[in-house]
Amino acid sequence: MxxxxxxxxxxxxxxxxxxxxxxxxxxxxxxxxxxxxxxxxxxxxxxxxxxxxxxxxxxxxxxxxxxxxxxxxxxxxxxxxxxxxxxxxxxxxxxxxxxVPLGWHVKRNALNTETIKWGLYTISTTMRFINEDASSIHGNLRVSSIYTTESGEWKLAGFEVLSSLKEEDPAIYTYGGLLPDSSRYAAPEISRSGWDGLKNQAIHVTDSWNMGTLIYEIFNGYFTSSDQLTQAKSIPPPMAAPYKRLTQANPKMRLPIAHFLEQGKRSGGFFDTPLIRCSEFIENMGVKDEREREEFLQNLEDTKDQFPEEFFKAKVLPELLKSVEYGGGGPKVFSVVLMIAEKLSDEEWETEITPAVVRLFSSPDRAIRVFLLDNLPKMIDHLSKKVVSDSIFPQLVTGFSDVAPIVREQTVKSILVIINKLSDRQINGDLLKYLAKTQNDEQPGIRTNTTICLGKIAKNLGGHTRSKVLTAAFTRSLRDPFVHARNAALMALAATADVFDETDCATKCLPAICPALIDKEKIIRTQAQKTLDVFLARVRTLTANMPDSALPPVDANGLPNAAGVGGTGAPRMGTPQAESGWTGWAISSFTKTLGSVTGEMQPQGSGVSTPAEENGNTLGLAPPITSQPGNSSSRPGSSRSASASDLHRQAMSNPASPPKKSNTSSNNNFMMDEIDDDDMDAWGDMDDTPKTVAEKPKAVAASRNTGFGKTMVTEDDVINSFTSKPKSALPKGLGKKAPTAGLSSTAVKSSKPAVSRAVASKPAAKKPAPVKPKAAEADGDAWGTDNWDVDWK
CATH class of the missing domain: 3.30.200.20 (Phosphorylase Kinase; domain 1)
Structure with a gap:
């Protein structure tokens, strides 16, 4: 070989x-x-x-x-x-x-009955054409003259002695004996009279005999003598009677192949099979109406297991694709295409199906587009990334703007299927632009699905856009009037919590989730609680390793220690664990701090003398303050020093006595220096109703209206300054100048006229410009407008 x-x-x-x-x-x-x-x-x-x-x-x-x-x-x-x-x-x-030769399949007994009937039908049709239309004799009809194509169809060859009776010297009469194994396949009349004897016979006699031998060999294997042909054996009963007529010894009684074909095609005949009907329909699908096409497709789906895979791949599939693209077959035909395509290899898919899919995505037919989007999961594994990003995606995004809601909805759903085959530019550019559009769609279902889509593709978004886009999208959906859209937003937030940092979790996500806790719908309240727990756990995880404080260490005098050594480094507020009541820790911390403070209290840079200086310490406050070592400034003319603990003991020993003269501004600065901004923010949000002046002892209320503007700062005042809310809803810096921190509004109002009269009666002594403590500056900035610039809508 x-x-x-x-x-x-x-x-x-x-x-x-x-x-x-x-x-x-x-x-x-x-x-x-x-x-x-x-x-x-x-x-x-x-x-x-x-x-x-x-x-x-x-x-x-x-x-x-x-x-x-x-x-x-x-x-x-x-x-x-x-x-x-x-x-x-x-x-x-x-x-x-x-x-390939048909003999391969016959020797391996690899043909089922339906396939054999289909093959014999094809050969009978061809032989009818040769005998009747071409007026010719084949003369060599046997297994070795038949071949099968890649589609599984049987095709005829072996034309060595094919002769037309219209020819002057037909080859079969002269060269019929040159055929391999000619004597075994020769009809009885040829065995008796030779090939020249065919001149006196009908045109079909030798081919009809060979048709009978072909049927026998296909169903029963090769024969060695003509006596075996009388036994039908494995030939199907409906075909047995016509077979016997094909193998009649008398040529005049022999059944023409054309008649054999007609008998088989009758209703209920041996050629009336689904496979044969399918092959006939495929040949003429272009001229069939819609009703006939639907009936054919239904039969095809019901009998698909009876058909050879090769037939589907090479014969049915190309015809169906033509019908979809050019014959108006529509989604029903394409569904059969996908059914057949499941058995194709990747190479066959790329060659046969992919070009058709790309062309169909550009079709304006909405039914085709919806079907393609709905069945995209079946196709996506066979489509390369280049095909999806370059050819399919540009056509697919047109569905986001379609007037039909079903097209827009299916387009949104399809993004989850193709997202892994899109480029970063397409995802973070064109796709997000279209999804922002559908999140404002008039259809609530489309808005909901858009939110779900964003949650599922969060990992595919770019790091610089992910948090911003998701925060804006989900918080918008939380305000959606459609209950399922809000629920989808909450679930999406819970699913994507790990993509947000601690700042976004605390300042954007949690404030947006909290209103859902009191939603009118229970399903939203339940989901909001679950999502809130997720974010709280997320915040705890993110802040677990954060330092206890960002403030620098302080030394023994409470001043920042740049070197980071020699100071206590202790926080300025105590801890609540050692106290019994929820307010006890604040009071005890305040008193303990007062007892440990030394040095002079700093005057405020208001340019106005204090009442204590003007009146010579006549209201029973601490003695005049003298300069202490380690202090940065002192008051001229003062002879005595007052400690903070003395001030505290005096205030606690006589709470009902009229308030004594005090440096209100200095006290306030002290408190602001001792309280962290974070604490004030936390307490300031509470809704507790503060005590009013009328609820306090009358003596204290009266002392605040003595006309001198001298107010004693008590422990109640400190707590009230934390818990009470200003009458104005505006934070400091947005309206009138806020009163000095640490004083109630009543005290501030009562102090203003007294200070004015004091200034009028006695000019202020010329003093060096005071230095504003840093703690007071920090506290004042913390209440500025920048920290309130939050959109709660």
Whole structure:
């Protein structure tokens, strides 16, 4: 075999150019032709090449040339299709479509009954054409003359003695005996009278006999004598009677193949099968109406397991694709296409289905678009990233703006399928732009699905846009009037909590979630609680390793220690664990701090003398303050020093006595220096109703209206300054200048006229410009407008 193959290749190289290359030999021995697999040199497409070696078969050269001549001119769907031929002095080549001998399947018993019926129907149709339309005799109808294509169809060849009775010298009469194993397949009349005896017989007699032998061999295997043909054996009962008429010894009683075909095609006949009806319909699908097409598709789905896979792939699939694209087949036809495509390899998918899918996405037919989007999960694994991003996505996004809601909704859902095959530019650019549009869609279902889509593709978004986009999208959905849209936003937030940092969790997500806790719908309240728990856990995790304080260490005098050593580093407020009541810790911390403070209290830079200085310490406050070591400033003329603990003991020992003169501004600065901004923010949000002046002892209330503007700062005042809310809803800096921190509004109002009268009666002594404590500056900034610039809508 290798020698023959090399000889053939050598002959081809020496002879005229032949555009096909030979591969392995695949034929059987009972033919004059050597069959090779081949490829077309131009494009590498598959083919088969029949080769006749003249040097080794010179006696059969006449029938080889007759076959070549008939093959070139005979055109019929049931005939092996010829691509090209070449005749040299030593070889004859016939390049055809890719085929394999039917004998392969017969010897392996690999054919089922339905497939055999379909094949016999095809051969009978071809033979009717040869006998009746072409007025010819085939004369070589046997298993070795039949081949199967890649679609599973049976095709006829073996035209060595094909003869037309209109010819002057038909080849069959002269060369019929040159056929391999001719005596075994010869009809009884030929065995008796030779091939010349056919001149006195009807045109169909020898082919009808051979049709009978073909049926026998396909169902029962090869026979050795004509006596075996009388036993039907495995031939299907409906076909048994016509078979016996085909193998009648008397040629005049022999059934023509055309009549055999007609009997089989009758309703309920042996050729009335789903597979045969399907093949017939496929051939004429372009001229069928919609009702007939729907009936065919239904039958095809019901009987798909009876069909050879090759038939579906190579025969049905191309015709269905033509019907979808050009024949108005629509989604129903394409559903059958996908059913067949499930059995295709990736290479076959890319060749057969992908080009059609790309073309269909550009179709304006909404039914086709919806079907494609709905079935995209079945196709996406077979579509390359380049095809999706370059060809499908630009067409798919047009659905976001379609007037039909079903198209917009299916387009949103399809994003989850193709997201992994899009580029970063497409995801963070075009896609987010379209999703922002659908999140404001008039259809609540589309808004809901958009939120779900964003939650599911969060990992695919760019790091610089993810948090911003998701926060804006989900908080918007939380305000949606559609309950399922709000629920989707809460679930999406819970699912994507890990993409937010601690700042976004605390300042954006949690404030947006909290209103849902009191939603009118229970489903929202329940989900809001779950989502809130997720974010609280997220915040705890993110802040677990944060330092206890961002403030620098302080030394023994309470001043910042830049070196970070030598100071206590202790917080300025105590801890609540050691106290019994919820207010006890604040009071005790305040008193403990007062007892440990030393040094002079700093005057405020108001440019106005304090009442204590003007009245010579006549209201029972602490003695005049003198300069202490370590203090940065002192008051001239003062002779005594007052400690903070003395001030506290005096205030606690006589709470009902009229308030004594005090440096209100200094006290206030002290308190502001001792309380963290975070504490004030936390307490200031509470809704507790503060005590009013009328609820306090009358003596204290009266002392605040003495006309001197001298107010004693008590412990109640400190607590009230934390818990009470200002009358104005505006934070400090947005309205009138806020009163000094640490004083109630009543005290501030009562102090203003007294200070004015004091200034009028006695000019202020010229003093050095005071230095404003840093703690007071920090506290004042903390209540500025910047920290209130939050959109709570």
């Amino acid at each position: 290798e020698f023959l193959k090399s000889a053939v290749a050598s002959a081809i190289s020496k002879g005229p150019a032949f555009g096909y290359s030979l591969g392995d030999r695949v034929d059987l021995s009972d033919s004059i032709w050597a069959l090779h697999n081949g490829t077309k040199k131009e494009d590498g497409s598959k083919c088969s090449v029949f080769v006749f070696d003249i040097n080794t078969n010179k006696s059969r050269l006449p029938i080889a040339k007759n076959a070549l001549r008939k093959w070139r001119t005979l055109r019929h769907p049931g005939v092996v299709r010829v691509l090209d031929t070449l005749e040299t002095d030593t070889l004859i080549y016939v390049a055809t479509e890719r085929v």
